[in-house]
Amino acid sequence: xxxxxxxxxxxxxxxxxxxxxxxxxxxxxxxxxxxxxxxxxxxxxxxxxxxxxxxxxxxxxxxxxxxxxxxxxxxxxxxxxxxxxxxxxxxxxxxxxxxxxxxxxxxxxxxxxxxxxxxxxxxxxxxxxxxxxxxxxxxxxxxxxxxxxxxxxxxxxxxxxxxx
Amino acid sequence: xxxxxxxxxxxxxxxxxxxxxxxxxxxxxxxxxxxxxxxxxxxxxxxxxxxxxxxxxxxxxxxxxxxxxxxxxxxxxxxxxxxxxxxxxxxxxxxxxxxxxxxxxxxxxxxxxxxxxxxxxxxxxxxxxxxxxxxxxxxxxxxxxxxxxxxxxxxxxxxxxxxxxxxxxxxxxxxxxxxxxxxxxxxxxxxxxxxxxxxxxxxxxxxxxxxxxxxxxxxxxxxxxxxxxxxxxxxxxxxxxxxxxxxxxxxxxxxxxxxxxxxxxxxxxxxxxxxxxxxxxxxxxxxxxxxxxxxxxxxxxxxxxxxxxxx
Numbered sequence: 001x002x003x004x005x006x007x008x009x010x011x012x013x014x015x016x017x018x019x020x021x022x023x024x025x026x027x028x029x030x031x032x033x034x035x036x037x038x039x040x041x042x043x044x045x046x047x048x049x050x051x052x053x054x055x056x057x058x059x060x061x062x063x064x065x066x067x068x069x070x071x072x073x074x075x076x077x078x079x080x081x082x083x084x085x086x087x088x089x090x091x092x093x094x095x096x097x098x099x100x101x102x103x104x105x106x107x108x109x110x111x112x113x114x115x116x117x118x119x120x121x122x123x124x125x126x127x128x129x130x131x132x133x134x135x136x137x138x139x140x141x142x143x144x145x146x147x148x149x150x151x152x153x154x155x156x157x158x159x160x161x162x163x164x
Numbered sequence: 165x166x167x168x169x170x171x172x173x174x175x176x177x178x179x180x181x182x183x184x185x186x187x188x189x190x191x192x193x194x195x196x197x198x199x200x201x202x203x204x205x206x207x208x209x210x211x212x213x214x215x216x217x218x219x220x221x222x223x224x225x226x227x228x229x230x231x232x233x234x235x236x237x238x239x240x241x242x243x244x245x246x247x248x249x250x251x252x253x254x255x256x257x258x259x260x261x262x263x264x265x266x267x268x269x270x271x272x273x274x275x276x277x278x279x280x281x282x283x284x285x286x287x288x289x290x291x292x293x294x295x296x297x298x299x300x301x302x303x304x305x306x307x308x309x310x311x312x313x314x315x316x317x318x319x320x321x322x323x324x325x326x327x328x329x330x331x332x333x334x335x336x337x338x339x340x341x342x343x344x345x346x347x348x349x350x351x352x353x354x355x356x357x358x359x360x361x362x363x364x365x366x367x368x369x370x371x372x373x374x375x376x377x378x379x380x381x382x383x384x385x386x387x388x389x390x391x392x393x394x395x396x397x398x399x400x401x402x403x404x405x406x407x408x409x410x411x412x413x414x415x416x417x418x419x420x421x422x423x424x425x426x427x428x429x430x431x432x433x434x435x436x437x438x439x440x441x442x443x444x445x446x447x448x449x450x451x452x453x454x455x456x457x458x459x460x461x462x463x464x465x466x467x468x469x470x471x472x473x474x475x
């Protein structure tokens with residue numbers, strides 16, 4: 001009897017392990033600072049809604065490397081697979097999500113680590129390392145229309161994204 | 165006494181065997197948080213001992229300790245500091261039109277890579293030096309010297325250089341240059357306590373790990389260079405990007421031929437940090453053949469000359 005109960009327990013564990021992993025594959029996290037949900041699977045597609053770092057999205061359809069997903073606020077659209085990760089990403093320390101998720105290794109790892117606090121400390125210790133140009137570089141962003149025109153004028157291919 | 169199977173689980177009861185199989189499956193699938201749940205539940209159910217559970221959890225944690233567990237946000241902060249460190253040695257070249265064209269070309273190319281979307285995106289800048297070199301910091305901050313741009317005869321060749329750098333970014337070569345011990349201590353610190361701000365000693369320890377990571381990557385970029393195979397991998401990524409975007413991949417060979425003419429083993433710039441160009445050419449031609457690059461359309465030649473005039 002005792003042995004049968006153990007069997008049941010272990011079968012439940014096996015189901016838990018398998019189920020959790022499968023569920024993990026169907027839901028993914030946004031791993032970029034600012035992402036976009038698009039109307040079509042292309043970088044030229046109209047932006048339907050913005051996505052934020054750590055947003056959980058449900059995978060509805062995959063057209064490698066693009067994925068059609070349902071966003072956290074119910075919006076549906078296409079996002080490039082490289083903007084998503086199967087890992088859960090916790091919000092910055094102190095946020096609601098970080099506090100509720102603090103017991104999980106996975107979330108804890110994401111919420112700690114090299115962040116703006118560490119960068120500030122690094123800057124204070126290395127006054128000769130100037131981030132001015134790095135901040136400036138990050139603002140340099142070509143507009144999608146400019147990239148589209150650049151490709152067309154140059155006799156290049158349209159940017160469908162990651163056709164590898 | 166019945167015969168028992170000779171395996172790692174020899175002597176285990178069937179229930180424990182099934183639980184272990186479930187754990188193995190969870191581990192193989194990379195579900196380490198699930199592992200923790202399962203081992204906790206398993207220990208509670210008496211299927212495995214608390215000691216066994218702890219041992220399995222430790223193995224799972226060890227698997228996690230690799231550069232792959234640096235989150236995109238952490239990679240972004242590492243990349244910022246690596247770029248800022250490179251910019252201490254090499255001054256930025258403040259030429260708005262040239263930098264704008266460089267970003268238009270580089271960001272457009274990045275759309276054709278394996279990782280078009282990174283946490284902070286791809287950004288490019290010219291460096292004010294005659295030295296022939298280019299660097300990419302984790303996450304997509306790419307720096308290219310005026311000397312390197314001058315060596316490029318066309319947009320296609322510049323695209324080849326940028327595609328190679330994008331290759332380093334998408335393959336996370338920078339993060340892989342972090343020495344093993346450092347990453348482990350950094351990750352250990354990160355794992356210590358989650359979900360709260362850190363102060364004092366914790367922050368100091370974390371900043372030290374951060375400094376060491378930056379030192380490893382910046383040192384690799386500017387002094388020691390990546391392993392030969394790593395450069396070949398970036399070249400392979402470059403070929404894929406060029407081909408997908410519609411550039412002739414042979415432009416990379418054209419560029420390397422120019423570099424070969426200026427090759428000084430262990431000399432400043434790429435001579436110290438890269439394999440000899442002729443070796444890279446051989447490797448590339450094994451993939452794409454030896455046909456010379458087709459002539460680029462005049463519009464690409466013209467816009468390159470116009471935007472990079474004076475660089």
